[in-house]
Amino acid sequence: MEDRQAFGRELRRYVVGLVLALVLSGAAFALVAWHPLPPDGLLGVIAGLALLQVVAHFRFFLHIDLKQSHRDDLQLILFTGLIIGLMVAGSLWIIFNQNQRMM
Amino acid sequence: MNGRIHPGINLRAGDQQPTTEGVMFGFWVFMMSDAVLFALLFAVYASLSGNTADGPDARQVFKLAPAALETGTLLLSSFTFGLASLAMKYRQSMAWLQGMLAATLGLGVIFLGLEIHDFMDMARQGALPQVSGFLSAFFALVPTHFLHVAFGCVWIVVVMLQLRVFGLTHTTRTRLLRLGLFWHFLDIVWVMLFSFVFLRGLL
Numbered sequence: 178m179e180d181r182q183a184f185g186r187e188l189r190r191y192v193v194g195l196v197l198a199l200v201l202s203g204a205a206f207a208l209v210a211w212h213p214l215p216p217d218g219l220l221g222v223i224a225g226l227a228l229l230q231v232v233a234h235f236r237f238f239l240h241i242d243l244k245q246s247h248r249d250d251l252q253l254i255l256f257t258g259l260i261i262g263l264m265v266a267g268s269l270w271i272i273f274n275q276n277q278r279m280m
Numbered sequence: 281m282n283g284r285i286h287p288g289i290n291l292r293a294g295d296q297q298p299t300t301e302g303v304m305f306g307f308w309v310f311m312m313s314d315a316v317l318f319a320l321l322f323a324v325y326a327s328l329s330g331n332t333a334d335g336p337d338a339r340q341v342f343k344l345a346p347a348a349l350e351t352g353t354l355l356l357s358s359f360t361f362g363l364a365s366l367a368m369k370y371r372q373s374m375a376w377l378q379g380m381l382a383a384t385l386g387l388g389v390i391f392l393g394l395e396i397h398d399f400m401d402m403a404r405q406g407a408l409p410q411v412s413g414f415l416s417a418f419f420a421l422v423p424t425h426f427l428h429v430a431f432g433c434v435w436i437v438v439v440m441l442q443l444r445v446f447g448l449t450h451t452t453r454t455r456l457l458r459l460g461l462f463w464h465f466l467d468i469v470w471v472m473l474f475s476f477v478f479l480r481g482l483l
Contacts, residue, residue: 180370183370184366184369184370187290187366187369188363188366191359191362191363191366192359194359194362195355195356195358195359195362198355198358198467198471199352199355202348202351202352202355202471202474205474205475205479206344206347206348206351206474206479208479209344209479209482209483210344216483219483220480220483223475223479223480223483224475224476226475227471227472227475227476230471231468231471231472234358234464234467234468234471235468238358238362238464238467239287239288239461239464239465240286240287240288240290241287249305250287250288250305250308251287253305253308253309253312254308254312257312257315257316260316261315261316261319264316264319264320264323265319265320265322265323268320268323268324268327269323269326269327272323272324272327272328273327276327276331
């Protein structure tokens with residue numbers, strides 16, 4: 178009995194994750210397909226939707242949350258986020274700069 | 281402890297062993313290093329995406345509908361993999377587990393087919409990797425994800441065979457869990473791909 182409840186609870190998480198992912202992706206595609214908003218700042222909105230969706234995937238599909246017992250994995254992910262931020266920002270800075278100098 | 285969900289270790293307490301935690305954490309480290317690799321390919325793409333060298337640009341070669349279809353396929357395959365994990369955890373039946381893995385594999389293969397179609401379409405328009413910096417970066421980034429999905433499909437076949445031969449042992453269980461992490465991770469990379477490559481190109 179307890180099993181069936183746990184099964185239902187976990188199934189619900191996956192369903193919520195799928196619905197969230199489909200809604201967020203659908204919104205991003207719809208914004209580009211029908212242009213209901215002016216194009217300025219649209220990229221920012223799409224980036225926001227992508228970020229939300231990544232968080233939803235981590236939360237509902239990969240079971241990452243803020244509880245104490247999960248801290249190791251969360252810290253690994255946050256540290257990787259920091260590394261990615263540094264490397265991507267640094268690469269963009271250098272490559273754009275070189276690009277400009279070659280123009 | 282029945283409902284306990286640890287990152288990547290979605291087993292019941294009785295199915296876990298002392299080594300499970302370390303093995304799964306190691307796989308997380310691998311996935312995060314893979315994420316760094318993708319992030320750098322993204323950075324290269326972002327800085328080169330304007331350099332079309334009079335070749336075709338993003339607006340000419342990207343199409344919205346196939347990208348949306350690919351997104352739907354991959355999202356659905358992540359969900360079916362989640363159902364496979366649940367079938368394993370709650371021991372519904374081997375048939376359910378194998379069925380859900382087969383569904384995931386099918387969706388993965390459909391995704392690969394759609395992408396091959398896209399690449400061929402681009403090639404027909406003369407959008408080849410050697411044409412411009414934009415296309416070189418594109419063909420470094422997107423086919424890297426394609427290869428990950430292709431290897432994921434091979435991996436699913438291997439795990440399905442192992443489940444058939446060995447049954448649900450501790451080893452096959454944790455292998456299935458790692459495959460699950462890999463598959464969900466590919467979906468996350470695709471979210472970044474469709475947002476920052478296809479949608480950005482078509483704005």
